[in-house]
Amino acid sequence: MDLASKIAILGEAARYDASCASSGTRREAPAGGMGGAAMGGICHSWADDGRCISLLKILLTNYCEYDCAYCINRRSNDLPRAAFTVEEVVTLTLEFYKRNYIEGLFLSSGVTGGPDATMERLTRVAETLRTQHRFAGYIHLKAIPGASPDLLRRAGRFADRLSVNIELPSGASLQRLAPDKNRDGILQPMGLIGRGITESRAERRQSRTAPRFAPAGQSTQLIVGASPENDRHILHLAASLYSHFDLKRVYYSAFLPAGNPSLLPALTTPPLRREHRLYQADWLMRFYGFAADELLDDQHPQLDETLDPKAAWALRHPQFFPVDLNRAELGILLRVPGIGPTSARRIVSSRRFASVRFEDLAKLGVVLRRARYFIACPGQPAEIVVAAQSPERVHRLLAANDPAGNTPYPTSVPDDGMMVADAPGLPVQPWLLPPEPAPPLPLPAGKIPTPELAWGAATAVPT
Numbered sequence: 001m002d003l004a005s006k007i008a009i010l011g012e013a014a015r016y017d018a019s020c021a022s023s024g025t026r027r028e029a030p031a032g033g034m035g036g037a038a039m040g041g042i043c044h045s046w047a048d049d050g051r052c053i054s055l056l057k058i059l060l061t062n063y064c065e066y067d068c069a070y071c072i073n074r075r076s077n078d079l080p081r082a083a084f085t086v087e088e089v090v091t092l093t094l095e096f097y098k099r100n101y102i103e104g105l106f107l108s109s110g111v112t113g114g115p116d117a118t119m120e121r122l123t124r125v126a127e128t129l130r131t132q133h134r135f136a137g138y139i140h141l142k143a144i145p146g147a148s149p150d151l152l153r154r155a156g157r158f159a160d161r162l163s164v165n166i167e168l169p170s171g172a173s174l175q176r177l178a179p180d181k182n183r184d185g186i187l188q189p190m191g192l193i194g195r196g197i198t199e200s201r202a203e204r205r206q207s208r209t210a211p212r213f214a215p216a217g218q219s220t221q222l223i224v225g226a227s228p229e230n231d232r233h234i235l236h237l238a239a240s241l242y243s244h245f246d247l248k249r250v251y252y253s254a255f256l257p258a259g260n261p262s263l264l265p266a267l268t269t270p271p272l273r274r275e276h277r278l279y280q281a282d283w284l285m286r287f288y289g290f291a292a293d294e295l296l297d298d299q300h301p302q303l304d305e306t307l308d309p310k311a312a313w314a315l316r317h318p319q320f321f322p323v324d325l326n327r328a329e330l331g332i333l334l335r336v337p338g339i340g341p342t343s344a345r346r347i348v349s350s351r352r353f354a355s356v357r358f359e360d361l362a363k364l365g366v367v368l369r370r371a372r373y374f375i376a377c378p379g380q381p382a383e384i385v386v387a388a389q390s391p392e393r394v395h396r397l398l399a400a401n402d403p404a405g406n407t408p409y410p411t412s413v414p415d416d417g418m419m420v421a422d423a424p425g426l427p428v429q430p431w432l433l434p435p436e437p438a439p440p441l442p443l444p445a446g447k448i449p450t451p452e453l454a455w456g457a458a459t460a461v462p463t
């Protein structure tokens with residue numbers, strides 16, 4: 001098989017992994033037009049410093065011994081297969097880099113010859129690029145569940161980012177849908193990578209020449225909608241992973257109906273709106289000081305798809321509102337829908353000199369169409385509905401103005417080779433979110449369960 005055919009097959013096969021970034025799209029140049037886009041596996045990701053970087057996103061092979069029901073590359077699926085050699089991936093990366101097509105590599109693989117043999121090949125790509133070719137571009141490697149600690153430590157020396165996909169929100173669902181994988185094979189590598197990152201950071205604080213270990217951190221991907229766990233369970237699991245494994249990011253991936261239909265829900269529409277709300281809730285946990293328990297509870301185990309999670313929380317907690325913008329602490333300001341970290345800090349700075357008035361708020365970056373129902377400040381028009389008095393009416397008004405709640409989502413999986421999440425008209429997707437603000441607020445500690453506990457207890461809800 002020639003190299004172009006392998007790129008076509010293995011670039012296509014890699015696009016289902018969301019834990020990197022966007023996928024390529026296919027577009028022919030019109031007659032007399034210029035340019036065009038191929039599915040050849042170049043995607044985008046955000047670097048730590050906020051730059052958008054282009055990555056060659058491919059699988060080393062889509063042959064796989066495992067039979068994960070949700071995965072297009074499962075061994076029981078009849079599809080064209082291909083495999084690169086280590087040397088081919090190294091050469092492709094260097095050639096694409098020299099031509100300025102890419103700034104790095106995202107490399108994953110189906111499992112062939114067992115986890116260690118697969119991980120060894122992935123690691124050898126990164127090692128060859130770094131040591132033989134002194135390649136300094138970005139490298140994101142998938143860590144294969146069940147791979148040995150020595151191999152993971154070796155991979156962390158050469159990769160910028162490592163990620164182990166947790167795949168499903170509970171151990172029970174993993175057992176049912178991915179019987180070749182097990183809890184320890186996934187959580188232990190995540191723990192090892194998390195410890196490696198923490199130790200490397202500490203060593204480098206002592207000595208700038210200490211070796212790096214996955215300096216861009218680790219991430220994971222979790223499929224939403226293929227199994228019955230509710231959003232509350234998913235958010236608890238994410239909080240636990242962030243807290244215990246020093247995760248940079250949990251990627252939520254709406255289940256695409258491309259798997260084994262006998263084991264999976266008969267969805268015609270990928271649950272993209274649910275995926276979007278989970279990203280918003282995740283953002284609230286990492287940068288706004290919300291705990292998973294606050295966002296959802298036993299009475300409200302699912303995120304409201306018509307409303308962003310912060311507004312939904314605010315409407316369920318009328319006792320917090322209205323918030324006096326001239327007195328409230330920063331942490332309280334962050335709880336107001338329409339006020340983000342930047343506008344909250346601007347409010348705190350500006351009120352040192354004079355009272356913050358309603359007419360100042362837009363200039364301070366407050367999104368008034370959402371914040372107006374939850375605040376108190378001089379100059380506020382008397383006719384504004386107060387959320388605490390009319391929560392149902394405010395719910396309707398907010399939902400009517402919510403771009404994600406009103407944007408039509410595709411009703412089927414596009415068949416033109418385009419990733420569903422790239423479809424035009426969708427609200428913000430993870431790879432289009434701005435770089436993460438720094439420094440993040442710490443997740444509240446203490447009540448967060450261990451990943452083993454959070455993952456173990458599945459909360460079944462009807463889907």
Ligand code: SF4
Nearest residue numbers: 064066068071074110
């Ligand atoms: S291990 Fe499972 S998820 Fe990974 S490529 Fe194989 S079948 Fe797909």
